[in-house]
Amino acid sequence: MPIQGNIRNFSTTQLLNLINLARKTGTLTFFEGVRTGEKDAMGEEKMAPGKPRAKVSFNTGKLTYAALDNQDGNLISVLNKAGKLTDEQARIIRERAKNTADKALALLLMNANYVSQSDIVSSIQQHTLDVIYNLLTWAEGPFRFDDGIMPTNDRIQVPIDLENVIIEGSRRIREAEKLNEYLPNLDFALKFPENPKEKFKGIHLSVEEWRVVSFVNPKNSIRQIAKANNMSDIEIRRIVYGLEQAGLVELVKPPGMETTTRPGRPAAARAPQVQKNVVNKLIDKIKSI
Amino acid sequence: MQTVKMVITGPFSSGKTEFIRSISEIEVVSTEREISTEAEKRQKDATTVAMDFGRITVDDDLVLYLFGTPGQRRFDFMWEILAEGMLGFVVMVDSAKPETFREAKSILETFRAYAPTPYVVAANKQDHPDAWAADDLRIALRIEDGVKLLPCIAKDKESVKNVLLELLYSILEEMEG
Incomplete structure (x- = not known):
């Protein structure tokens, strides 16, 4: 079954928490909302999924990949943004390695001593987190989680524990x-x-x-x-x-705190005194219906 | 004659009326009215204003009443009256409408505050293609491990029986504990 909805009702932080706790593997896609003119069960306008805005992938509950649709997330841009490649280096490598997949490109760059493996890992990690923290600020839009769908093999995936992401994301909720x-x-x-x-x-x-x-x-x-x-x-x-x-x-609840949390409400209604045999009779009756 | 009462609650259009209809021996005494707002009208044509009322006669001495609460917040003044003296309650959740999950959780907490009686959560509309799986719903609604969250299809009598039986087992367990 898909997990889908709108982040105005089920926030990205809640989604990350769900994926983390359920150790899910798959891809979460955020879409632009297309107005439908219809209302949902809470009386708000229903939004149909439009163009994808971002894709985030997870492996057994760990964040492995994130990309914004309108952002060039290839390895050269990521390393350039992280300061591991100069603008000039990035321009030259882009020209020379136009159709090279990220994984192959990473090997070439390491062999040529442009960057180390740890440079690549930390830069991708930071890029992934930047994308996540960006989309955590989104308050509206349809989403869908597809079980088992992962990015293509040429993408470098760096697993990141979601607990820290959730904490940081929560910090940003102002x-x-x-x-x-x-x-x-x-x-x-x-x-x-x-x-x-x-x-x-x-x-x-x-x-x-x-x-x-x-x-x-x-x-x-x-x-x-x-x-x-x-x-x-x-x-x-x-x-x-x-x-x-x-x-x-x-x-x-601290000791001595009232059961009810609503001010001004009367004391909690008492449960009726019912014998066990009454409950057993109800069970037998419902079984027989 | 002893009567006992269970309450079926949950957000608007979560399937409470259908749940009671599936199991009640009498035609459900429903206080449904035609929907007044356009937004609600798109969900369904009629809604429960005061309560639904179903009955299961066990024998000459014992009757179980099922009360369904109105889903909209503007009728929540009725909830506490319905909760008075209940043996337990069922919180219905429309598994295919994540926009109602927050409301379902809020209703659950409100009823828990009314009375310390056992309850179960019914993940309704599990036959819907967009339904969230019960395990995912447990996390989404932050339902504690000790609370039963049961897959449900309110129009299916066997499914409704299962939910009520699980609630009764929880009530028994509490009596024995």
Whole structure:
């Protein structure tokens, strides 16, 4: 089954999280939205997929390739942009190696001592991340994930863990309203998930994130953590959002907090007192229908 | 005569009315009205205003009522009334409409806050070509591992039976735990 929708309803960060957690292999395509004049289930205008805007590929949950449709993403341009090739070098190589695939070109450049393997890997990695961070700012447009579809073999693919990408992407989400909607109540606390050691392996956190992580304890509310670290509500929300999206922390209700989170609502309705034999009778009845 | 109640909730057009129709022994008492806004009209012609009401008679002493909630937020004043005294609830999600996932999650959290009763999530319209797989939906909706997320086709009685049975098993487990 395809995974498709519109990033206004299911954000790119959420998509990356889904692909990471489900260890998916395939290609995510973002399209220009074509107005249909129809409304979707939430009353917003339906957008049909138009021209592709970007393609991002994944292998077992790792980011391996990203390209914007309107950007020259070949190896020479990537190395030039990263400062590994001068403009003049890039021009000459472009002329001489017009139809050479990226992988073959990489070998030629390494053999000619223009660049090292690590130059190529780091430049492609940076290019891939730049593309991702660019499209994380997109707020609207259809997308589709195709299982098993990968870029052609001549493309160099460098696997990148998505957790760091998600954290960085989340850092770039500036809209205070969205963050506020996500975490309206700062009285929640934080705890580590199961196997935290495993999840933190290879993760690069900022100083601010480490400061928050150092206070993670179900007894500390997020508000208290923010106060201890002299952080604003928006800053703490942004950091907690990133950490939670990457699966590094979980939200927990502090002890004594009411079940209901809606102010002004009456106390929770009590479940009826029902005997086990009543439930068993219901099960037998439904089985027999 | 003892009556017990289950609530079938979920966003607008997620298949709640169809779900109850598939299993109820009586013609569903539906308080549907013709859709008033153009946007909603494109989804379906009629919508549930107050509630759907279905019944399953177990024996002379026991009846199960199924209440379907209205999907639109403007009728959410009805939700809490319907939730009062429920044995458990089913959250219906249209697997082919990702634009409703956020709303489904919000409704789920609202009902969880109303009463600490067991619930299951039904990933409806699994026969639709655009339907998201149940495993993907679990991640998308951030449903905890301990909560049942069940593939469902609301117009298929066997599928509806399976969802209700799984909810009842969860209720039993909670009683035994």
